[in-house]
Amino acid sequence: MSDNDKSLVSRLRKLIGAGHYHPGERLGEEAVAEQFGVSRTPVRLAFRTLEQEGLLQRAGKRGFMVREFTQADVHCAVEVRGVLEGLAARRLAERGMPQDVAESLGFWIQKGRQLLDKGYLLETDINQWSDINSHFHGSIVGAADSRVVADAISRNNHLPFAAADSIIIDSEDLAREFKKLQLAQFHHELIFQSLKSGEGARAEMLMREHALIGLRYPELLADNP
Amino acid sequence: MSDNDKSLVSRLRKLIGAGHYHPGERLGEEAVAEQFGVSRTPVRLAFRTLEQEGLLQRAGKRGFMVREFTQADVHCAVEVRGVLEGLAARRLAERGMPQDVAESLGFWIQKGRQLLDKGYLLETDINQWSDINSHFHGSIVGAADSRVVADAISRNNHLPFAAADSIIIDSEDLAREFKKLQLAQFHHELIFQSLKSGEGARAEMLMREHALIGLRYPELLADNP
DNA sequence: AGCCTTTACTCTGGATCCAATAACAATGAT
DNA sequence: ATCATTGTTATTGGATCCAGAGTAAAGGCT
Known part of the structure; x- marks a missing residue:
């Protein structure tokens, strides 16, 4: 074997x-x-x-x-991740973000910028983004400093389509995917901003909206003008 | 055996x-x-x-x-239940509450009223309340019509102190506990109202607040005037 | 005397065996 | 002919066995 x-x-x-x-x-x-x-x-x-x-x-x-998963199940799993990561973000904002967490998040945001700054997307960029994204989300969940919350998120992530790094990238339409990642990157920056300034409610809501990016945004970002 | x-x-x-x-x-x-x-x-x-x-x-x-559980873990587990049941409630409100669910919730609210209307609390009432409470919460989660959400909640409820029916009742101070249950009953009625009128955001927030009733309310309801 | 090494024993993980039970099939009765 | 009952087979749950890893203890070396 x-x-x-x-x-x-x-x-x-x-x-x-x-x-x-x-x-x-x-x-x-x-x-x-x-x-x-x-x-x-x-x-x-x-x-x-x-x-x-x-x-x-x-x-x-x-x-x-x-187990069979319907489209509705996928939707719910993503929304569950949204509320749970939202909770994590709010906790972090309310407790005040430690310096090292801020540095870590800043680092991954910087990496994201570097990846997208060239203005288009390559096949090889996809894994890199996935990596950046996992680290960003992981840092927030980790910094929320609660095993209970982290466990709940990781249990939900066992559903293969629910995890934060499971954005389905359509290699056929890299232009649209680029727009999507650009938006995700923007979300990350907004979340970072709100975390820094202790805006718990805003961080939570941004996080919840951010989770939906893989579900509802595709049609809005279509090429037809 | x-x-x-x-x-x-x-x-x-x-x-x-x-x-x-x-x-x-x-x-x-x-x-x-x-x-x-x-x-x-x-x-x-x-x-x-x-x-x-x-x-x-x-x-x-x-x-x-x-596993060792700190006070913070208990707090988080309750908050996790809050956001998840909040999600369930919002889904239910947004989809529109089916007739049979409304009847079921109404029934349990009625039972709660009957239990508390006499104006005081007996030892024997505690189990009854626990029963009413489980049914109320269970109906909402069930009616949210999502196995993914229901599973996430039930997994969280495996933590013994996280479940909705695990309100710790202090038999030494039944007067204060009565106030607590009265408030919980009031929450139930508000939640029912918002569900009926399709107020998703309100239902969600009420549910989240409702989860905290066992954690933060005790000191506020103390006897000292 | 303290530390390192080696050895022995305990405990877990995997394999196999046995019993119980559920699914399936066949035969008989109404 | 259809349904029920009984017998057979397949599959799971529980018990035991064996091997490997980890821990502790004892003895030797510095």
Whole structure:
């Protein structure tokens, strides 16, 4: 086996997220165990974890099935992330942002500017943006200084389409995607500003709106003038 | 064994919540297995589940320990519930409340009125209130019609002090507790009103404020005039 | 005497085995 | 012919076993 080093849960998570198993498909312990060249025991553990994460659900009285996600589910997951990250941002603003956090956020904003300043988007920029974005969001959540909040966010992020760095980039229309990232970058700067000045409510609302960027903005940014 | 019918996770959950195991205490699989008269296998499954729920955390490289919760954690968990139930309420208000939901909420509000109308509180009323309260909150979350939101809330509620029906009632001062429940009832009625008239933002804010009732209100409701 | 090394033992993770139960199929009765 | 009941099979849950890793303890070396 070549990739036994990665944990079974994360491998399964990836496969499910990638749509390798069809929604509603029933997963047998034996079958998966064999497929991964492993015994049933770790598979049983993994199934329970994936159930908790919401990727699997019990199929009647016996076994598990791949959970089906509707467009509405995607929408809700993003909105849940919005309110939770909004809470984190508000906490941070109300507590006052520590110096090192401000520096870190400033750094990632700077990186974002550098990436977008050239005025267009390349395929290779996408991963970089994803990286910048994760760090920006991660810094805020981390600085909110609450394991409870952080856990709630990370549990929600287990849904593959809910995580902050899961903006779907359409490589066919990099021009539109560029506009989207430009807007996201602008959001980041506004959020940073409000955090610095302790505007809790504003930071929260900006964060909530920012979460929706992948959902509702595409049509507004279309090319047709 | 008398109570083998209840699942191991829920039994452990209860024990941990009740403080039967000390925070930071390390739990050995063997020990717990023996204590419950069961083999190590189900205990291993249970431990992973409890870890996901946030009640246990990994103790270094080996085993699990009971997670410690600070006062700040309690506060955050309640606030997390606030924003999530707030989201549920707003969704419900924006979609328009179906007739059956309105009837159900009205019913529980009526029950609450009946309980409190006599003007004082008895020990025996506490469980009744808890029941009414769970149903009220449950109806709203259920009617929000989103498994993703409902799951996020229920995962947060696994923290024993975060659930909506975990208002700590001080039997020593039933007069103050009566004021608290009266206020909670009033919140319920306001929330109901805003839901009916489709005031999403108001419903959300009321729900968020309502969550805090167990945290910050006690001192305000003290007896000293 | 203190620190490092080595060894022994405990504990967890994975594999296999056994029992219980749910799904399925077949046969018989109404 | 259809439904019910019974028997068979497949699959899951629980128990035990084995191996590997981690921790603690003891002994030796500086």
